[in-house]
């Protein structure tokens with residue numbers, strides 16, 4: 001199927017005229033403008049990559065979309081089961097509901113819960129979404145296998161795993177639930193070539209399933225393979241020259 005045929009008509013994510021500055025209260029309210037007039041869409045079936053040098057504001061934009069950072073101006077509209085929610089004006093409760101139903105976040109860091117087995121860590125978001133245990137376990141096992149996490153580790157807690165193993169457990173956990181919008185914060189950082197390739201395949205599968213993806217990838221090889229479009233964040237620089 002061609003890419004155009006898998007794209008949904010309405011964007012899953014619509015960012016409109018967003019501005020963000022940080023106010024340093026411990027430094028007499030010093031203001032650090034980061035981005036201004038940020039506008040872009042992400043439709044189902046496409047992977048939009050935020051590009052630009054270090055400090056341009058890529059992570060800040062991702063964190064605003066996830067609701068971790070407040071927004072000074074503009075709208076971040078996300079279409080979910082309960083209709084369209086504007087993250088810029090949503091209550092914390094609405095943002096949490098949106099995360100449970102609509103937005104997935106895959107970072108490179110695992111916040112490991114002590115003593116919980118890997119398979120349970122991975123399947124938990126699928127159970128929270130309402131999948132039955134057998135379905136959630138099967139999907140979790142499939143993802144762990146594709147990410148080369150050996151089955152002998154599934155019953156162990158990931159706290160003692162290597163950095164790369166923990167990262168792969170985290171990616172599996174981030175992908176296990178079916179979400180309309182996936183945010184990817186350098187999911188392939190410090191993975192080896194075989195696992196980078198596995199992540200690229202999983203991202204392609206999400207695109208084919210009609211998921212909207214927004215990501216940051218410093219690895220240009222991975223970025224060029226997954227990106228439908230690159231949004232250059234330097235075009236949104238707010239009154240400052242990016243480093």
Ligand SMILES: Nc1ncnc2c1ncn2[C@@H]1O[C@H](COP(=O)(O)OP(=O)(O)OP(=O)(O)O)[C@@H](O)[C@H]1O
Pocket residue numbers: 022032034052053054055056057058059060061
């Ligand atoms: N919580 C914060 N408080 C104050 N300033 C911040 C905060 N988060 C980010 N910044 C500043 O905002 C600017 C953009 O940072 P951001 O992390 O979004 O850039 P980036 O493009 O993701 O960079 P990198 O590629 O290095 O991760 C930087 O100058 C940074 O110092």
